Amino acid sequence: MATTTFRTCPDTGLKFFNSTENLLKANAVAAVVFLLVGGLHGLLVGMTRWQAVHLLGAEDFYMVLTAHGLNVLIFWIIFFEIAVLYFASSVLLGCRLATPKWAWAGFALMVIGAVMNNVVVLQGNASVMMTSYAPMEAPPLFYLSLILFAVGALIGCFVFFGTLVVAKNDKTYEGSVPLVTFGAITAAIIAVFTIVSGAIILIPTLLWSLGLVGEIDALAYRLIWWAFGHSSQQINVSAHVAVWYAIAAILFGAKPLSEKVSRTAFLMYILFLQIASAHHLLVDPGVSSNFKMFNTSYAMYLAVMASMVHGLTVPGSIEAAQRARGHSAGLFTWLRKAPWGNPTFSGMFISLVGFGFLGGITGVVMGAEQINLLVHNTLYVPGHFHATVVVGTTLAFMALTYWLVPVLFRREIVMKGLAKWQPYLFGLGMSGVSLFLMGAGTLGVPRRHWDIGFAATGGITHDFPAAAYTMLALNGLSVIVAVIGGAAFCVIIVGSLLFGRKLGDQKMSEQWIADPVTDEEYSANGGSAFAIPGTVVLAMVFFVSFALYYFINWKYLAETWGIS
Amino acid sequence: MSSLSPPAKKLWWKEPIHKSELLWISLVFVWGLVMTFMMPYWHVVGKQNLGTDTYKTTPKAFQAATEAFVEKYEVRKEGPRNYPVVAPPAGGDVYLIARLWDWWPIVELKKGETYRFHLSSLDWQHGFSLQPANINIQVVPNYEHVFNLTPNETGEYSVICNEYCGVGHHLMIGKIHVVD
Numbered sequence: 001m002a003t004t005t006f007r008t009c010p011d012t013g014l015k016f017f018n019s020t021e022n023l024l025k026a027n028a029v030a031a032v033v034f035l036l037v038g039g040l041h042g043l044l045v046g047m048t049r050w051q052a053v054h055l056l057g058a059e060d061f062y063m064v065l066t067a068h069g070l071n072v073l074i075f076w077i078i079f080f081e082i083a084v085l086y087f088a089s090s091v092l093l094g095c096r097l098a099t100p101k102w103a104w105a106g107f108a109l110m111v112i113g114a115v116m117n118n119v120v121v122l123q124g125n126a127s128v129m130m131t132s133y134a135p136m137e138a139p140p141l142f143y144l145s146l147i148l149f150a151v152g153a154l155i156g157c158f159v160f161f162g163t164l165v166v167a168k169n170d171k172t173y174e175g176s177v178p179l180v181t182f183g184a185i186t187a188a189i190i191a192v193f194t195i196v197s198g199a200i201i202l203i204p205t206l207l208w209s210l211g212l213v214g215e216i217d218a219l220a221y222r223l224i225w226w227a228f229g230h231s232s233q234q235i236n237v238s239a240h241v242a243v244w245y246a247i248a249a250i251l252f253g254a255k256p257l258s259e260k261v262s263r264t265a266f267l268m269y270i271l272f273l274q275i276a277s278a279h280h281l282l283v284d285p286g287v288s289s290n291f292k293m294f295n296t297s298y299a300m301y302l303a304v305m306a307s308m309v310h311g312l313t314v315p316g317s318i319e320a321a322q323r324a325r326g327h328s329a330g331l332f333t334w335l336r337k338a339p340w341g342n343p344t345f346s347g348m349f350i351s352l353v354g355f356g357f358l359g360g361i362t363g364v365v366m367g368a369e370q371i372n373l374l375v376h377n378t379l380y381v382p383g384h385f386h387a388t389v390v391v392g393t394t395l396a397f398m399a400l401t402y403w404l405v406p407v408l409f410r411r412e413i414v415m416k417g418l419a420k421w422q423p424y425l426f427g428l429g430m431s432g433v434s435l436f437l438m439g440a441g442t443l444g445v446p447r448r449h450w451d452i453g454f455a456a457t458g459g460i461t462h463d464f465p466a467a468a469y470t471m472l473a474l475n476g477l478s479v480i481v482a483v484i485g486g487a488a489f490c491v492i493i494v495g496s497l498l499f500g501r502k503l504g505d506q507k508m509s510e511q512w513i514a515d516p517v518t519d520e521e522y523s524a525n526g527g528s529a530f531a532i533p534g535t536v537v538l539a540m541v542f543f544v545s546f547a548l549y550y551f552i553n554w555k556y557l558a559e560t561w562g563i564s
Numbered sequence: 565m566s567s568l569s570p571p572a573k574k575l576w577w578k579e580p581i582h583k584s585e586l587l588w589i590s591l592v593f594v595w596g597l598v599m600t601f602m603m604p605y606w607h608v609v610g611k612q613n614l615g616t617d618t619y620k621t622t623p624k625a626f627q628a629a630t631e632a633f634v635e636k637y638e639v640r641k642e643g644p645r646n647y648p649v650v651a652p653p654a655g656g657d658v659y660l661i662a663r664l665w666d667w668w669p670i671v672e673l674k675k676g677e678t679y680r681f682h683l684s685s686l687d688w689q690h691g692f693s694l695q696p697a698n699i700n701i702q703v704v705p706n707y708e709h710v711f712n713l714t715p716n717e718t719g720e721y722s723v724i725c726n727e728y729c730g731v732g733h734h735l736m737i738g739k740i741h742v743v744d
Contacts, residue, residue: 059731092568129728135705136688136730175574179567218689218704249566256567259576261585284702285683285709286618293603301596308592312585317567369603370612376700377691377726444695446726450734459644460737462695462722516566536584543591550599554606560697562611562678562714 004096009407010505011512016408019100020090024083024408026107028401031079032493034114035394038071039486046433046479049472051453058450062127065448067118069130073389074149074232075114080397081187081239082107082156087404088184088242089163095172098162106155113149120145129448131225134205134216143206147199154195157188179256179263180249183242186266191235193274198228219286226277234273236389237307238266240351240396244314247348247396250403251339253514254321257313257532265313268306272298279363282372292369304364311356312539315349316532323531324521331534343419347399350427354391358434359384361546371553373563380441387434390482395427398489405493406508411500419492426485432478440471614701615711623686626708630659630682634669642670643739657682658713660723660738662690662703664730667723667738675742678714691727694740700726715742 006017016024044064047055056064090097097103120126126138164185167173177185201224207213245262248254256262278295281287298304322334339345362384366375375381402419406412413419445452445468452468454461573579581589607613637656638648648669652658654677661668663686673679683692683703690703701709715721725736 058734062728062731062733127731131728133689133727173570175570176576178569179571217706219707222689222702222704245567249568253566255572257585258579258581259571259573260579261581261589281702283614283700285616285704285707288616289607289613293600297596297600297603300600305589305592305596309585309589312588316584364599368599370606370610370614373612373614373700374698376702377693378698378700444693444698444724446691446693446724448728448733449724449726452734454734454737457735457737460739462724462737464695514566516569532584536588539588543595547595554602554610557612558610560612560699561694561716562712563614563699564611564678564712564714 006096010507012407013513014091014407015094017090017096019103020086020097021408023097023100023103023107024086024091027079027083027086028404028408029497030107030111030114031076031083031397032401032490034071034075034079035486036490037118038068038073038076039483039490041065041068041071043479043483044068046476046483048450050476051451051469051472053476054451059124059127061450062129062448063121063124066127066129067121070117070121071114072394073130074146075110075117077236077389077393077397078149078153079110081191081235082110082153084239084243084397084400085156085160085184085188086163088181089160089167092178092181093164093167093173095163095167095170098159098166100159102155103159106152106159109148109152109155111152113145113147113152116141117145117149131229132205133225134208134218134221137209140206140209143202143209147202147206150195150198150202153191157191157195160184160188176259179259180242180246182263183238183245183266186269187235187238187242189270190231190238190273194228194231194235197224197231201225201228219284222281222284223277226280227274230277230279231274233385233389234269234276236393237273238269240355240393241266241307241310241314243396243400244310244348244352245317247344247399247403248314248318248321249516250513251342251345252318252321252325253516254317255516257316257320261309262313265306265309268302272303272306275299276303276367279367279372282367282369283376289369296367296369296372301364304360307356307360311352311360311542312535314352315538316535319532319535320522321517324517324524331537334534341420343402343423344399347395347402347423347427350423350431351392351396351399354387354395354427354431354434356542357545358431359387359389359392361549362438363388364546365550365553368550368553371557374553374557374560375441377447378441379437379445379447382447383434383437383439383441386430386437390430391427391434395423395430398426399423401489401493403512405496405500406503407512409497409500410503411496412503412508413492414495414500415492418488422485422488422492424485425488426482429478429480429482429485433475433482436471436475436478440468440475443468443471445472611714617710619708619710621684621706621708623684623705626659626682626684627661627686630661630668633657633659638669639672649741652679654678656680660692661686662692662725662736663687665725665732665736667725667736670739670741672741672743673713673715675715675718675744678712680710681713682708682710684708688729689727690725690729690736693724693726695722695724697721702727718742718744
């Protein structure tokens with residue numbers, strides 16, 4: 001059986017078991033490698049969409065777009081999430097990892113799946129996009145590679161659940177699991193649902209591509225594939241919200257405003273997030289309006305409510321902690337005095353704001369049954385999810401990585417000056433990508449489309465407004481900024497692993513984890529753990545923007561043709 | 565204790581929720597109800613509610629129905645591809661084929677009249693994207709989607725494909741004319 005030796009981190013007091021530590025390192029490194037691969041493909045996509053540059057030919061564009069989606073949306077994110085699961089269980093609960101051999105087997109399957117997928121896609125016969133909508137067909141190895149990857153990830157989830165049991169049996173903690181672990185449990189439960197849905201649709205599709213099954217119903221494929229495709233994004237939401245809470249605790253010693261509220265909000269993700277696969281079927285044939293309305297609203301927007309609750313409690317808990325430690329003047333001193341030069345904080349905060357304002361609002365608006373008619377399959381859709389998955393999830397993971405590398409690898413971060421700017425470059429560049437893609441989508445520009453100038457159609461063209469071309473050019477510029485930010489991240493992290501000053505058992509000069517704010521501190525500085533006037537103001541600004549944007553879109557809808 | 569450690573109070577679920585949190589939760593809950601209400605409300609008062617009538621079909625059957633439609637109402641040929649322009653009577657049926665890589669035929673409609681559209685694909689999935697009206701509908705093979713469209717302005721409209729359908733995806737463009 002695996003070794004159960006561990007070290008206690010001199011800076012954080014966290015216990016790292018050998019087997020956990022090696023798996024964390026392996027998953028994190030794999031994640032960054034696929035981020036780099038996927039990100040470079042993204043650069044090529046952005047440079048081709050920019051009509052004046054139009055870098056790639058059509059075939060290459062569709063191939064590169066397929067590879068871009070799979071590498072960043074699936075491989076980078078899920079490798080990192082497996083690391084988050086192991087961290088939230090073994091490290092936070094201070095217990096050994098259950099069945100490390102199985103964890104390594106899962107990791108090996110994921111690596112094989114991801115590499116195989118890249119090889120198949122880059123051979124050029126599998127340019128079917130991430131969604132691979134039947135009856136468009138890819139080679140069997142394409143589906144097989146995804147299945148292998150998914151099985152590996154599923155093993156990771158069960159190792160995580162097993163580790164929770166180990167901690168419980170070994171009594172390594174008292175009472176309930178920490179909130180961050182609770183968030184990770186949410187992510188893992190949704191992951192199991194996601195991966196099972198994926199198996200239900202990808203296994204028959206594999207058999208079909210091998211000629212063993214006669215036909216895959218295109219509508220059934222869409223329904224089940226999105227139970228996989230959409231839910232996988234809900235894993236991200238749960239995971240990055242857990243990371244937000246973790247960073248609030250790491251940097252500020254913040255405690256949740258209310259354990260009950262935050263945990264209930266996570267629970268609502270489990271109960272309601274999955275049904276949102278209907279978001280993708282709102283203009284499909286054969287799906288009734290009642291089904292669409294119930295599912296697209298997550299049964300009365302209860303999962304949206306959960307996200308809006310986290311959106312208040314995460315910054316709220318930071319505000320309360322900052323006020324307790326003396327930054328209690330006015331409405332926003334707590335925010336102004338936050339460590340904006342620390343990439344762990346700036347990354348986390350840009351992630352929070354971008355996810356809410358850009359990703360959250362637009363997702364809910366375009367998820368209204370009728371409004372979806374205006375934007376389905378336009379560039380608005382990738383615009384939206386670049387705010388949720390890239391500004392939201394990816395940037396949150398990057399932020400955590402800056403903190404994790406010295407703890408895990410015992411090496412200092414290199415190029416600290418660049419690291420300071422990296423979240424701004426990446427976050428603002430990607431926010432630009434999101435905004436300009438949504439702008440183009442609002443003007444009707446289709447997604448996954450090589451040439452909106454229709455140069456090769458033999459004279460049948462459509463004139464998109466000049467503003468659409470401007471949007472795509474601005475998108476291209478934003479892509480460049482974001483890719484510089486993304487590449488800077490990869491260089492800093494890989495550079496730190498290879499050349500960072502070795503820390504060994506020495507404590508770092510700066511405090512690496514804040515002392516939890518005590519009840520006395522909360523009450524001493526004239527505040528309580530709940531005094532969050534600044535956050536309430538920010539929340540109201542958010543709410544008003546949300547409501548305005550929501551009703552503006554109904555007005556747009558009212559102006560188009562009658563449809564019934 | 566922070567979010568990285570077990571809750572300090574073991575019976576955390578018995579702790580009271582503070583006013584500011586409660587207020588926000590109530591506001592968000594009511595907002596959720598408003599948004600939930602908007603969709604059925606629009607079904608009653610709004611003019612943009614995509615019909616969901618759907619019939620199983622086959623590429624062959626749908627092609628035959630479309631050919632019959634073209635034969636009956638063709639008024640002229642048009643464009644570089646010499647496609648038929650079909651002008652069905654107001655209130656009548658319109659058949660539109662999506663296939664690799666075009667839309668067939670060209671349709672001519674009258675402003676303010678309502679038409680019953682039949683939409684299906686002969687091969688892969690496609691996306692009916694009517695520009696610049698910005699109406700976007702998924703097209704799925706073996707399913708015939710039937711819904712009503714009422715043009716509210718005259719002009720030349722393009723039908724673009726916005727569901728990726730292989731290397732010729734960007735070649736797929738059709739036309740709908742709306743006349744007085």
